[in-house]
Amino acid sequence: MIMRFLLCCGLATVALSTQAMTLYKSTDANGEVFFSDRHTPGAQAFVIQERRIERVKRPVRELPMPSYPQQAYRYPFPWRGGPFRLSQGPNGSFSHTDAKSRYAMDIAMPEGTSIIAARSGVVVKTENNQAGRGNDASGNFVRVRHDDGTEGVYLHLKQGSVSVRVGQRVGLGTPLALSGNTGNSSGPHLHFVVQRATEAGLVSIPYEFNQPVGTLPNFALGN
Numbered sequence: 300m301i302m303r304f305l306l307c308c309g310l311a312t313v314a315l316s317t318q319a320m321t322l323y324k325s326t327d328a329n330g331e332v333f334f335s336d337r338h339t340p341g342a343q344a345f346v347i348q349e350r351r352i353e354r355v356k357r358p359v360r361e362l363p364m365p366s367y368p369q370q371a372y373r374y375p376f377p378w379r380g381g382p383f384r385l386s387q388g389p390n391g392s393f394s395h396t397d398a399k400s401r402y403a404m405d406i407a408m409p410e411g412t413s414i415i416a417a418r419s420g421v422v423v424k425t426e427n428n429q430a431g432r433g434n435d436a437s438g439n440f441v442r443v444r445h446d447d448g449t450e451g452v453y454l455h456l457k458q459g460s461v462s463v464r465v466g467q468r469v470g471l472g473t474p475l476a477l478s479g480n481t482g483n484s485s486g487p488h489l490h491f492v493v494q495r496a497t498e499a500g501l502v503s504i505p506y507e508f509n510q511p512v513g514t515l516p517n518f519a520l521g522n
């Protein structure tokens with residue numbers, strides 16, 4: 300009986316440590332059952348399969364808010380002239396409330412201010428023909444994909460002022476367009492946002508200018 304127990308333990312060990320093997324069950328003259336990995340006449344074959352491991356399904360948990368590593372790059376001001384001031388900052392209650400624009404900054408400036416690339420990259424999308432509010436809340440814009448995959452987007456530009464084309468490589472300071480007041484804009488300003496493509500679409504990521512920007516209180520209901 301003890302032998303049989305030990306044999307069973309041995310079998311269990313074999314089953315755990317192999318993917319698949321064949322064992323032969325025989326009964327000796329005394330009626331004792333034994334197992335061997337060699338075939339003997341009259342033995343009964345058992346194929347021991349790899350143990351199947353069922354993955355335990357865990358309850359779906361709500362994903363935590365993604366954390367964004369602090370960007371090493373500090374953006375120079377994407378305009379010439381000034382000084383201009385922030386009219387709505389990150390998480391501004393007027394329009395910086397969704398994933399695409401949460402960390403955008405609005406800088407109030409006169410229409411026709413020269414907008415320049417704040418970081419080098421390749422122009423991947425532009426809009427240049429929108430008059431006034433138009434159909435697109437972004438108005439006219441230039442989208443530049445940086446070498447690290449993030450994208451800088453310059454919005455509400457003046458109709459007909461975009462001076463770069465899709466596929467063009469731009470360097471820091473390359474003129475892109477003139478500022479305007481097109482799309483969903485409550486006054487002449489530049490909306491500058493840095494985004495990253497995710498499975499859920501484009502999301503705005505935090506960024507910082509390389510120098511302080513003053514704020515305009517109570518403009519555009521922003522923060």
Ligand SMILES: [Zn+2]
Pocket residue numbers: 387394395403404405489490491
């Ligand atoms: Zn904005």
